[in-house]
Amino acid sequence: xxxxxxxxxxxxxxxxxxxxxxxxxxxxxxxxxxxxxxxxxxxxxxxxxxxxxxxxxxxxxxxxxxxxxxxxxxxxxxxxxxxxxxxxxxxxxxxxxxxxxxxxxxxxxxxxxxxxxx
Amino acid sequence: xxxxxxxxxxxxxxxxxxxxxxxxxxxxxxxxxxxxxxxxxxxxxxxxxxxxxxxxxxxxxxxxxxxxxxxxxxxxxxxxxxxxxxxxxxxxxxxxxxxxxxxxxxxxxxxxxxxxxxxxxxxxxxxxxxxxxxxxxxxxxxxxxxxxxxxxxxxxxxxxxxxxxxxxxxxxxxxxxxxxxxxxxxxxxxxxxxxxxxxxxxxxxxxxxxxxxxxxxxxxxxxxxxxxxxxxxxxxxxxxxxxxxxxxxxxxxxxxxxxxxxxxx
Numbered sequence: 001x002x003x004x005x006x007x008x009x010x011x012x013x014x015x016x017x018x019x020x021x022x023x024x025x026x027x028x029x030x031x032x033x034x035x036x037x038x039x040x041x042x043x044x045x046x047x048x049x050x051x052x053x054x055x056x057x058x059x060x061x062x063x064x065x066x067x068x069x070x071x072x073x074x075x076x077x078x079x080x081x082x083x084x085x086x087x088x089x090x091x092x093x094x095x096x097x098x099x100x101x102x103x104x105x106x107x108x109x110x111x112x113x114x115x116x117x118x
Numbered sequence: 119x120x121x122x123x124x125x126x127x128x129x130x131x132x133x134x135x136x137x138x139x140x141x142x143x144x145x146x147x148x149x150x151x152x153x154x155x156x157x158x159x160x161x162x163x164x165x166x167x168x169x170x171x172x173x174x175x176x177x178x179x180x181x182x183x184x185x186x187x188x189x190x191x192x193x194x195x196x197x198x199x200x201x202x203x204x205x206x207x208x209x210x211x212x213x214x215x216x217x218x219x220x221x222x223x224x225x226x227x228x229x230x231x232x233x234x235x236x237x238x239x240x241x242x243x244x245x246x247x248x249x250x251x252x253x254x255x256x257x258x259x260x261x262x263x264x265x266x267x268x269x270x271x272x273x274x275x276x277x278x279x280x281x282x283x284x285x286x287x288x289x290x291x292x293x294x295x296x297x298x299x300x301x302x303x304x305x306x307x308x309x310x311x312x313x314x315x316x317x318x319x320x321x322x323x324x325x326x327x328x329x330x331x332x333x334x335x336x337x338x339x340x341x342x343x344x345x346x347x348x349x350x351x352x353x354x355x356x357x358x359x360x361x362x363x364x365x366x367x368x369x370x371x372x373x374x375x376x377x378x379x380x381x382x383x
Contacts, residue, residue: 016224016352018221018224018225019217019220019221020221021218021221024214024217024218024221025214027214028210028211028213028214031210031213032207032210035203035206035207035210035376038376038377038381039199039203039381042199042377042380042381042382042383043199043381043383044383045383046383050381050382050383054377054378054381055374055377057377058373058374058376058377061373062370062373062374065213065366065369065370065373066366066370068217069213069214069217069362069366069369070363070366071220071363075158076155076158076159078159079158079159079162082159082162082163082165082166083162083165083166083169085166086165086166086169086170087169089166089169089170089173090169090170090173090176093170093173093174093177094173094176094177094180097177097180097181098180098181098184101181101184101185105185
């Protein structure tokens, strides 16, 4: 029956894109190794690079989960775009809050100092 | 062909949209593929809202940490990195088993599907068990947000319960994981207030994540029951696929939570 059906490159319906157990296991092993790595680097003092390295490792892990476990690599592009859009919105949210914070926090601090002073 | 539950149509019906599909195909979709794509699109939009839901707390975290990095460096010493790492591994394993379950559903491997869903559910339970262990330790120690009854971070020390003060290791000796940091009783009132905000953020973030794990457990149980009943086939496994996507998102959030909360040098 599926022979005469048009093959769907994106892996849907009659021709689902099935991931091999080997690939899934390889991703799991990579994720576990990266977790070990982030624990190892987290316990070391890396002179201010700690947060950057931890976030880099977390982003690599998240990308692997998204692309392979969540199938985005083979899914319809639009679904991936929705998720990318979510990440962009989070970035926007963070960026504007940080901008606002750096703009107004000195004023808040100054106000506080004046409150404490007699 | 499998037998279908679709009602028989009167012969001579000329519409092109006559419903001849399998039982799982709802009347407002023309094909299984269309229904599958629509469901998946809907779930991805839901995941977008979930990401934004969590992002508000991550923004709170970023704001507070950028203002008080020293508070985070101090307070994170009270979190058990080993339990956090164990929970990370449990969740990663569950993500793997649920991804495998999708493969099983696609290939019609019913027994493996049931086994993988069961292992995923077991991992979720283990995660919550470890979380319970952590929370009960924090409760016992008084490592709670400032407004909590048992909190040792109250601005006015006379409001801290004497029994909590007496038995709290954090109050008297400091962190069991880092002996170099000061016990909470040595902090000033302002410092206690600041540390209490770290714990407020910690409980909000891990609590919201924990609620998602619990919701995932309900979802996985439902998928498990349906799998045992044999309701899924290579032609119809959408709930497994979408349930797995939701579960991966729970894993994704934890991938960021773990280093941000537990691994602050």
